[in-house]
Amino acid sequence: MNRNALTVIDAGILLTPLNRFAPGRLIIDGSSIADGGPAATIQLPSGAERIDASQMLVVPGFIEPHIHGCGGVDVMEGTYDCLNAISRILPGHGTTSFLATTVSSLPDVLTAAVEKLGALTHRTFDGAQLIGIHLEGPFISTTKRGTHKCANVLAPDAALLEKWLRRANKSVRLVTLAPELSGANELVRLAKDYGAQLAMGHSNATFEEAKSAVERGICYAVHTFNAMRAFSHREPGIVGEVLADDRIFAEIIADGIHVDPAVVRLFARAKGKERVLLVSDGISATAMPDGRYVLGQDTVEVINGVCRDAEGRLAGSTLTQENALRNFVEWTGWSIEDALLGLTLNPARALRLEKKGVLEAGADADVVLMDHTFRVMKTFAKGKLVFDRLWTN
Ligand SMILES: [Zn+2]
Structure with a gap:
């Protein structure tokens, strides 16, 4: 064992997040977790660097499946410097890995973007890791396109999707499409062949159509309620299926603008932790x-942090996962351990990321230290300290 690479974090509360140890101790060896558990049972290795987090919560780094950019940079620019700029900002908000998310664009623009992003995936960045691409559109519903431009929305085209999956060098991990479109089935099979997960979103699917999509393996819903056929008690639509079917992982944008806090509470009750x-x-x-x-x-x-396009439609957010967690806990009354699952273990499971979302031996050492107001104080990505609040003072 390389002693120099050992770091010990003494945690006031360690949330793995399946277990809670107070006090807890976490041992990082290089880029991985070597051990974690109750402080009393984890031996202190000699020569390790010690970090006193006795006044803090120690939790897994957050996984962000849906982000288009930050810090003035859009992921579709696709250069190393652009992605690195994003990578450097995210750890200050708890995020240690992310899927670069594209928007519906002309085919050539998307081809260029996925090619560039595919070549960058798994390269080393200064902060959060780029773990793949989320292709949001263009095979979505024209009536539920949201801010995606009408001219960029396409009918399912398997040849085009295959080209992107190939050019992305198998880095596409998530494909959002409208499952009710004719030809969507072929896209689903294709994306699965390339190891991507499927998500339903920007969709006008009826309850039955959404249900049949789940049977075909689409167990992920993108920004629930937004850009979806509305819920009605007689025709529950895609929203009804997303809320009622326990197989579906469901995204929510907890910024208080995309979805009313009362509806976030309802959503939390329906979906469960x-x-x-x-x-x-x-x-x-x-x-x-x-x-x-x-x-x-x-x-x-962007006015008062709210993003709108020229037609006044909501166009993404300025939310961070740190604020999403704080809002969600406040609005739902959930415990921090339950709410944390939504940024750690649940996205890891939805995206089939085996070494992420949990602080246990063998997992990637993506670790966040938060104070008791859930403010991010320090962040490690693959064992490297990539954010320390002291640096910002
Ligand atoms: Zn969207």
Whole structure:
């Protein structure tokens, strides 16, 4: 064992998040977790660097499946420097790995973006890790396209999808589509062949259509309620299926703008702690002042942190996962351990990330230290300290 690489974190409360140890102790060896558990039972290795987190919560790094950019940068720019800029900002908000999320764009624009992002996936960045691509559109419903431009929305085209999956070098991990479109089945089979998960979103699916999508293996819903056929007590629609079917992992944007806090509470009760995904859908304007920003190739105006396109439609958010967690706990009354699942173990399971979302021996050492107001104080990505609040003072 390389002694120099050992770090011991003495935690006031360690949330793995399946177990709670207070006090707890976590041992990091290089880029992995070597051990974790009750402080009294984990021996202190000699020569290790010790971090006193006795006044803090120690939790797994957050996994972000749905982010378009931050810090003035959009992921579709696709250069190392752009992605690195995003990578450096995210750990300050608890996020240690993310899927670069594209928006519906002209085919050539998307081809170029997935090619560039595919080449960057798994390269080393200064902060959070880029773990793949989330292709949001363009095979979505024209009536539920949200801010995705009409001209960029396409009918299912298997040849085109296959081209993107191939050019992305198997880095596409999630494909959001509208399952009710004719030809969607072929896309589902294709994406699975390339190891991607499927999500339903920007969809006008009826209850029956959404149910049949789940039978075909689409067990993930993107920004629940937003850009979906509305719920009605006689035709529950896709929203009714997402809420009622325990197999579906469901994203929610807990910013208080995309979904009313009361509906977030209802959503939490319906989905339960093992199926909630707390995502940001953040765009380049995140962690920036109000002004004009880009989302893909489109311009977005941000006023008081709310992003809208030229037609006034919501166009992503300026939410961070740190704020999503705080809002969600406040609005639902859930315990921190239950709410944390929505940023750690649940996205890891939904995306089949085996070494992430949990602090146990062998897992990646993605670790966040938070104070008791859930403010991120220090963040480790694969064992490396990538954020320390002291640096910002
Ligand atoms: Zn969207």
